[in-house]
Amino acid sequence: MTGRQQPATDHGMEPKRLRPMRKPGWTAFWFLLPAVGALLAIGLYPLLFAVYNSFRRYNLARPNEARDFVGFDNYATALTDPSFIEAMLRTLGFLVTVLPVQIALGLAIALLLHRPGLGLLKVFTRLSLVIPLATTYAVVGLVGRLLFNRDAGVINWFVTVFGASPVEWLGSTTNAFIAVALMDIWQWTPFCALILLAGLTMVPNEIEEAARLETKTWWRILVYVQLPYLLPGLTAVLILRTAEVLKLFDLIFTMTRGGPGAATELISIYIQRIGFRVFDQGMASAQAVLLLILTIVLSRLYIRVVYREIET
């Protein structure tokens, strides 16, 4: 379903008939050693340390407490802790809120950019899509906080121009969630648009032209002609956005700090609070390991789908 329509890539065209590669022996080893060594030291070792901590009682606020091993206690507590479960569910809720919007708007923008004509305007629009993508996540949150300010925010000014009364955005639980979601949608819709645009440009011209002679309705062309070419991109968007929402921290930290209450406390913010504000490193490590397991499952899926070409 996924790799089928992609044109032969460089990897695919590697001239296999040349003389077989000479035995790499130690050459490959020495070339890889610095990078692999570095990743073992800074990637794997801290992970193992986190796993080790997750089995201990380890609270930085209580330095005199013995750091006993408690087996799976931290995991049992985490998995039965309503606020951990809620943070996970909230993260999932955030994902299912923003993702359909990002895909729908992204597809609409991709179709606008794919449509022939209006060359210069399209160039400017496409360039403008780089801005949300490039804006530092922490700054997106700060800007969001300014835009959604209740009294002086420009969003509320727009709201009143259209005749509604000003909205309490960041002070109300539902609205704060919506405001954070809107900023995420602003930042990530261009990514979806550009990925889907890449898919649209892969549709062979003659097929698209022939289809246009057959039917005048754009959605029939979309569903029957373009959709197969969009599926790999959509799969990538789905998995990447899931991974990103699991990581989402900066935007929320600067925009709402997870509040009001816990309304916008997604999983990264929650674990950060347990680890660095409650100082319970043992518990936070257990929660982080649970998040890690989820991420590894997800990244396996991601690699299988997105990087299948590499496997061969």
Add this chain to the structure above:
Amino acid sequence: MSAGTAGRRRLPTILHAFGLVIVFVVAVFPFYWMVATSFKTGSDILSSPPVWVFSPTLTNYAEALIRQGVAASLLNSIIVALSTTVLAIAIGTPAAYALARFEFRGKSELWFWFITNRMISPIVLALPFFLLARSLGLIDTYLVLILVYLTFNLPIVVWICADQFRSIPRELDEAARLDGASPLATFFRIALPLAAPGVAVSAIFSFIFSWNELLYALVLTRTSVRTAPVAATSFMSGYELPWGEIMATGTLIVLPVIVFAMLVSRQLVRGLTMGAVK
């Protein structure tokens, strides 16, 4: 019917243009508003309805850069982002070359592992990094940030550069090897120069990701190595927020990234797909 079709063909051009303009405005507006706010005086910022035309002032920049120490934090960010990028390129390109050119056991597992490093949430690693750095006395040092940032920079350098090495005809380095060049000499004299465009792109991505990073910097720095995103968030403690200074800082942080991102805009989606951003 035909009239209707003709009508439909004219109307969409207007709608098409209108749609593109809307997308453009929405994409640019928050950025524009940040920059505009950074040039406004305090009363202009908080005025309601918002002020659209105003006489710009540079006080916010002066205040943020000098009094709030943003200049120092920008310098910290430059030092950290450049160092980690150079280090990632130095040890990432040989690894990419090996992955692109040699066959060996466990190669695909190694690929997976490199990429998985990119998917891990920073909060998972931030906890152990903090404890380890604390016990080693490395909190608030350049070294710890430079090393920690390798966790996300190495995979992207390896990925993009391996891609680039694969696109270079293998015969070129085979020929060099036949002429008696050592593998190291082949790598430095033949492969690396030919892969320069990919190396440059991966360096830009690596710089952007390091420049944007907040969580590790928040946890691992205090005052002397505070990076720019941390400085921007540190304004947020008071009750009355100095919006002008915050937005001036935001503008200074975002501008170089946008310039760099425009440079790699052709490879942007590919890089982001690989890097899963951040």
